[in-house]
Amino acid sequence: MPVFKAPVEDTLFVLNDVLGIEKYNNLPGFADASPDLIEAVLTEAGKLSEEILAPLNLSGDQEGCVRSEDASVKTPKGFKQAYDTYCEGGWMGLSMPEEFGGQGLPYVLHTAVSEYLISANLALMMYPGLTQGAIAAILAHGDQAQKEKYVPNMIAGTWTGTMNLTEPHCGTDLGLLRTKAVPQADGSYKISGQKIFISAGEHDMSDNIIHLVLARIEGAPEGTKGISLFIVPKYMVGDDGSVGERNGVACGALEHKMGIHGNATCVMNYDDATGFLIGKENKGLAAMFVMMNEARLGVGLQGLSVGEVAYQNAVMYAKERIQGRSLSGPKAPEQKADPIIVHPDIRRALMTMRAINEGGRAFALWTALQSDIAHRSEDEAARQTADDLIGLLTPILKGVMTDKGFDTAVAAQQVYGGHGYIEEHGMSQFVRDARITQIYEGANGIQALDLVGRKLPANGGRAVMALFKEIGDFCEANREDEAMSGFTKALKKGLNDAQASAMWFMQNAMAKPDNAGAGSTDFMHLFGLVVLGYMHARMAKVANDELAKGGSPREDFLKNKLITARFFMDKLMPETALRKARIETGADTMMELAAEAF
Structure with missing residues (x-):
C-alpha cells in the first residue's frame, strides 16, 4: 500500500526563507500567520493527510462511487467521515473571509496545506476544492444577500459547490452552450439543459450542493457574449438559510473514468430548475x-x-x-x-x-x-x-x-x-x-495557446517583460558571486532562449498565426523551465548564504538543496535550447499534410 509523508520542512523553507512571508505582515491576515502558527498548521495538515486521507486513497479508487435508482450517489467507504473531520478542523475556510466564518489566513498557507491533502487523496479533496472555487465566484460576483445566504454554510462544509460548464456538444468553446434560462416573474430563472463531466455533482457528504451553472437567457446574443451565470441549489434555500424542497436538478449518470474513481463525475440534468442570476445578464463568463x-x-x-x-x-x-x-x-x-x-x-x-x-x-x-x-x-x-x-x-x-x-x-x-x-x-x-x-x-494545449495568444501580448507585454526583467536582475545581482555562478549562468541561458522565442513569435506569428499555435506548447514548457530554474536559483541563494555563515543546524538539508538545484541546471535547463529550436521551425511541416492524408 502506498505511503505519504507531508514535506513540512521543505514547505517551511520556501515560505520562510525563500519567499520571506514575514515581510508581508502589512497585508490582512498575514500578521496572524506567525512562524509558529504556520508550522503548527502545516504539521496538523500533515497529520490529517497521513492518518485520515491517505489510508482511503487506494480503497477509494477500488470502490469508486455508486449511483442508485433514485439518482443519489454514494461515495466510497470512509470518505464522508474523513470529509467531516476535514470540515470540523476548519480547513475549508482557512483563507476565507472571517465575516462569513473563515479564518482569513493567507491564501499561500491554504495552498501549502492543499498540496498535502491532495497528495494524500486527490479524489476526496476534489469535493472541497470545487466548493472553494464556487465560494470564490460568489464572493467576487454575488450580491450581499447571496453571499450571506450561501457562503457561511459552504465555508462550514455543510454545503458543497460545483461548477457546471461543459455540455455534450461543447467543451472549451463555451460559446456553443445550449442550456437555457427563462426569466420568471419573481426574478428567478428556470434552468433547463444538460451538463457533463461535473466533478462532485452529486454525493452523500453534504446537506446541500450549490451548483454554479452557465446558461443562456432566452433572447441573449449568440456566442460567449450571451452567457450568464446562475446559482442552482440542489435543495432550495429559504431566506432564513433553511434547506427546503428538492430543486429540478439530478444526476443522470456517473461517468466511468480512467482515474479519480472516488470523485463523483456526473452527467447533470436540469429540468426547469430554479436558478438565481449572479452578477449581470450576459456577463457570466467573466464571473x-x-x-x-x-x-x-x-x-x-x-x-x-x-x-x-x-x-x-x-x-x-x-x-x-x-x-x-x-x-x-x-x-x-x-x-x-x-x-x-x-x-x-x-x-x-x-x-x-x-x-x-x-x-x-x-x-x-x-x-x-x-x-x-x-x-x-x-x-x-x-x-x-x-x-x-x-x-x-x-x-x-x-x-x-x-x-x-x-x-x-x-x-x-x-x-x-x-x-x-x-x-x-x-x-x-x-x-x-x-x-x-x-x-x-x-x-494543456489550450493553456499553451492562452499563454502565447493572450498572456504574452496582454497590455503590450507588460507582464512578461516585468518577469523577464525580474529574472534578469536576479542573475545580474548574483553574477559576481562565485558560489552562484553555475546557477545564474544556466538560468540566464534559459532566459535568453525564452526572450528570443517570444521575439520570434512577435516577428512571425502576426502574418502567420499557425506559427504561434505550432510553437505554443514548446514555449509553455520552455517558459516553465525558466520559472522552475528561477525558483531553484532563489533556493540555492538562500542555501549558499546560510552555509557561508557556518554552524547551520540544517546543513545537510541545505547541501541537498544545492545538489538538487545543480542537477536541475545541468540536466533539465538545457532543454530550453531544444524547445527554442523547435519553435523557430514554424508551422510548415506541421500543417502541410492534407487532412485527407491522415
Whole structure:
C-alpha cells in the first residue's frame, strides 16, 4: 500500500526563507500567520493527510462511487467521515473571509496545506476544492444577500459547490452552450439543459450542493457574449438559510473514468430548475473565470501533489528493491545484490522527480503569494503587478506542472518495474489520477495557446517583460558571486532562449498565426523551465548564504538543496535550447499534410 509523508520542512523553507512571508505582515491576515502558527498548521495538515486521507486513497479508487435508482450517489467507504473531520478542523475556510466564518489566513498557507491533502487523496479533496472555487465566484460576483445566504454554510462544509460548464456538444468553446434560462416573474430563472463531466455533482457528504451553472437567457446574443451565470441549489434555500424542497436538478449518470474513481463525475440534468442570476445578464463568463482561474491554479497544484506522492513511493521502493550490482562496485556486499537506488538510471529518474517537485512547490507557493498581494494589498501598483503575474503564470503552472506531474507518476511507476503495473502497489492509480489533470479545466494545449495568444501580448507585454526583467536582475545581482555562478549562468541561458522565442513569435506569428499555435506548447514548457530554474536559483541563494555563515543546524538539508538545484541546471535547463529550436521551425511541416492524408 502506498505511503505519504507531508514535506513540512521543505514547505517551511520556501515560505520562510525563500519567499520571506514575514515581510508581508502589512497585508490582512498575514500578521496572524506567525512562524509558529504556520508550522503548527502545516504539521496538523500533515497529520490529517497521513492518518485520515491517505489510508482511503487506494480503497477509494477500488470502490469508486455508486449511483442508485433514485439518482443519489454514494461515495466510497470512509470518505464522508474523513470529509467531516476535514470540515470540523476548519480547513475549508482557512483563507476565507472571517465575516462569513473563515479564518482569513493567507491564501499561500491554504495552498501549502492543499498540496498535502491532495497528495494524500486527490479524489476526496476534489469535493472541497470545487466548493472553494464556487465560494470564490460568489464572493467576487454575488450580491450581499447571496453571499450571506450561501457562503457561511459552504465555508462550514455543510454545503458543497460545483461548477457546471461543459455540455455534450461543447467543451472549451463555451460559446456553443445550449442550456437555457427563462426569466420568471419573481426574478428567478428556470434552468433547463444538460451538463457533463461535473466533478462532485452529486454525493452523500453534504446537506446541500450549490451548483454554479452557465446558461443562456432566452433572447441573449449568440456566442460567449450571451452567457450568464446562475446559482442552482440542489435543495432550495429559504431566506432564513433553511434547506427546503428538492430543486429540478439530478444526476443522470456517473461517468466511468480512467482515474479519480472516488470523485463523483456526473452527467447533470436540469429540468426547469430554479436558478438565481449572479452578477449581470450576459456577463457570466467573466464571473466563471474567477472560478476557472482558481481551479486552474488548483489543478496545477494537483499535478505537483500527485508527483510528490509518486516520488516518495518510488524512493522507498528503490531503497528496498535489490537487483544487480553498482557499476562502480558492490554497495551492499552483505546482500546478493545492491538496492536499485545505486544505479545511475534510477538516480536520473528520482533526481528528475525531486527537482521538478521542489521547484514546482516553490513555483506554486510564489504564485499563491501573488494572489494574496493582488487581493489584500492597499498599494495599487503592487496589486497590478501581482495580478499581471498571476495572469501570466496561471497557464504555465497548470500546463507545465500537470504535464510534469504525469511524467513523474509514469517515471515512478517505471522505478517499480513490473510491480508498478500491479494495482496493489498503487502506482497505477497515481498514473491514472494524474492523467486527468492535463485535460480538465482547459486541456494543456489550450493553456499553451492562452499563454502565447493572450498572456504574452496582454497590455503590450507588460507582464512578461516585468518577469523577464525580474529574472534578469536576479542573475545580474548574483553574477559576481562565485558560489552562484553555475546557477545564474544556466538560468540566464534559459532566459535568453525564452526572450528570443517570444521575439520570434512577435516577428512571425502576426502574418502567420499557425506559427504561434505550432510553437505554443514548446514555449509553455520552455517558459516553465525558466520559472522552475528561477525558483531553484532563489533556493540555492538562500542555501549558499546560510552555509557561508557556518554552524547551520540544517546543513545537510541545505547541501541537498544545492545538489538538487545543480542537477536541475545541468540536466533539465538545457532543454530550453531544444524547445527554442523547435519553435523557430514554424508551422510548415506541421500543417502541410492534407487532412485527407491522415
